[in-house]
Amino acid sequence: MPELPDVETFKRYLDATSLRQCITAVDVRNAYVLKDVSARELARELKGRRFKSSCRHGKHLFVRADHAIWLRLHFGMTGFLRYFKGEEKARRHARVVFVFEKDHRLAFDDQRMFGEIGLVKHVDEFLKKRGLGPDALDVDLAQFKNILAKHRGPVKTILLNQKLIAGIGNIYADEILFRAHVHPSTETSALKKKAVAKLFRATRYILEKAIEAKADADIMPKSWLLPHRGKRGKCPRCGRELKSATIGGRTAWFCRHCQK
Numbered sequence: 001m002p003e004l005p006d007v008e009t010f011k012r013y014l015d016a017t018s019l020r021q022c023i024t025a026v027d028v029r030n031a032y033v034l035k036d037v038s039a040r041e042l043a044r045e046l047k048g049r050r051f052k053s054s055c056r057h058g059k060h061l062f063v064r065a066d067h068a069i070w071l072r073l074h075f076g077m078t079g080f081l082r083y084f085k086g087e088e089k090a091r092r093h094a095r096v097v098f099v100f101e102k103d104h105r106l107a108f109d110d111q112r113m114f115g116e117i118g119l120v121k122h123v124d125e126f127l128k129k130r131g132l133g134p135d136a137l138d139v140d141l142a143q144f145k146n147i148l149a150k151h152r153g154p155v156k157t158i159l160l161n162q163k164l165i166a167g168i169g170n171i172y173a174d175e176i177l178f179r180a181h182v183h184p185s186t187e188t189s190a191l192k193k194k195a196v197a198k199l200f201r202a203t204r205y206i207l208e209k210a211i212e213a214k215a216d217a218d219i220m221p222k223s224w225l226l227p228h229r230g231k232r233g234k235c236p237r238c239g240r241e242l243k244s245a246t247i248g249g250r251t252a253w254f255c256r257h258c259q260k
């Protein structure tokens with residue numbers, strides 16, 4: 001499921017491939033992903049325009065067209081972007097294809113169709129309406145402390161709450177907690193000052209490193225939880241078997257020995 005590092009990687013990919021080209025058509029192959037916009041409206045707003053820039057907030061990506069309307073992309077469970085040219089065909093799960101001049105194309109692929117594509121006039125208004133918290137990479141230590149101090153519950157549930165901090169999903173929440181040596185079900189009220197600071201630094205570190213690795217699990221350091229999570233996985237720190245538990249409705253992987 002795409003989280004902040006994945007979406008940041010999509011953003012950089014889009015910036016490198018799809019800006020400044022005239023959009024000649026918008027091919028909606030499955031209207032299921034369209035939210036609050038029809039295929040006709042989407043085409044009408046974008047045809048003859050160019051994508052100028054993009055910005056990301058949490059797991060949302062916004063792409064500005066040259067008349068100040070923003071295309072909104074959310075990647076759901078399986079969404080990603082693919083840019084291709086000429087003879088190459090869109091793949092089976094391409095839901096919307098943006099066609100540029102010279103037949104260059106950008107496809108929004110989404111096998112399971114939990115993704116969303118929409119149009120927004122003002123990004124800030126949209127974020128407010130959705131009630132999204134600050135982007136996880138924009139939060140400073142004081143804000144982070146404040147969020148944990150004000151909200152009771154298992155720390156993992158708080159990290160996953162997009163209304164408090166936007167961008168962290170199941171995989172990276174586990175990774176952050178593993179790095180900070182904090183058990184995912186620890187109540188926020190039981191966290192010492194030092195642990196909170198550690199968690200804050202771990203959040204930054206993990207998200208930034210994951211972006212550097214282009215959110216590719218195969219490039220992540222072997223000392224991380226990610227390459228080992230799953231049945232019979234061993235803790236890369238102490239070699240003991242990893243455990244799983246359902247916390248806040250999601251499966252957490254952790255090491256009982258290293259995360260107390």
Ligand SMILES: [Zn+2]
Nearest residue numbers: 235238255258
């Ligand atoms: Zn361990």
